[in-house]
Amino acid sequence: MPTGVPIEFSGLTKKFGQVAAVSDLTFTVEPGQVTGFLGPNGAGKTTSLRMLLGLVQPSSGSASFGGTAYAALDSPLSTVGASLEAASFHPGRSARNHLAVYAQAAGLPKTAPDAALEKVGLAGYANRRVGGYSLGMRQRLGLAFALLGDPGVLVLDEPINGLDPEGIKWIRLLLRAMAAEGRTVLISSHLLSEVAQTVDEVVIISHGTLVHRGELSTLDTSDTKQVQVNAADRDRLAEIIRGAGYTVSNLRSGVLVDNAEAGEIGRLAFDAGIPLTGLSQKRTGLEESFLTLVGEEGAL
């Protein structure tokens, strides 16, 4: 099983003329967890990842994988799997053909392309022209490319963007499983809400500067926790929850419970024999904190 190495950013800086796209970025991404690299559009995420992968030369500072720059890695595809949003696939070639070219160039086993396509759920589309793929399928193909060398480190730029709800659930489970295996997983997003259920750690940048890093839970400073819950018999559900002393209000898609933990509400429903069709902890405090940190309305 490949294990991850830490990703280290050290004083990483990039200026495009007068524009400081990334300024003195220093942080470490640890193996064994999923880290979200967050910030609004234009914050400098893509430029940072491009520097990390040796695609853009830093103005100063460095970024490395366990101390080794990407360009100096012995077998890059087997060490770091990366998918940047600009990943372009030739529309006339099939997914299998596309991956086979890279696999051969990197000296990977002939079975690597099919194994990677299988992992991302594209095995049934391996021989189809990529030009006919949906955005979600392209995202999956980008991920298959990243997984090609079974690397210990994954660096993915906006991997959730363009996926449907089922795809989001799927990638969430995949990334969490990768981290649980001891790999290092770094994913960027401009939407905290998109990755909140996927990441353990967050690194937040705004205008190229680090504004927060730590466990996701450290962002949630709100003292009002709400739970959204739903069942076919919503009236009875609301009655049971109200009966346990909670304040309940009706939503279009369920019932909102103030000052509650999802586990406790789930238990109440279970004890009353009410099958739930939805149960989630609302994390409004997280999003508020994120917006305050990045200082931009409309970033979510």
Ligand SMILES: Nc1ncnc2c1ncn2[C@@H]1O[C@H](COP(=O)(O)OP(=O)(O)OP(=O)(O)O)[C@@H](O)[C@H]1O
């Ligand atoms: N090649 C370039 N030349 C000049 N300016 C650039 C170049 N690449 C990026 N920038 C600028 O650097 C800043 C950071 O851009 P970057 O693409 O890294 O942000 P981002 O956080 O990835 O945003 P997005 O999610 O929209 O891609 C922006 O102001 C952008 O206009």
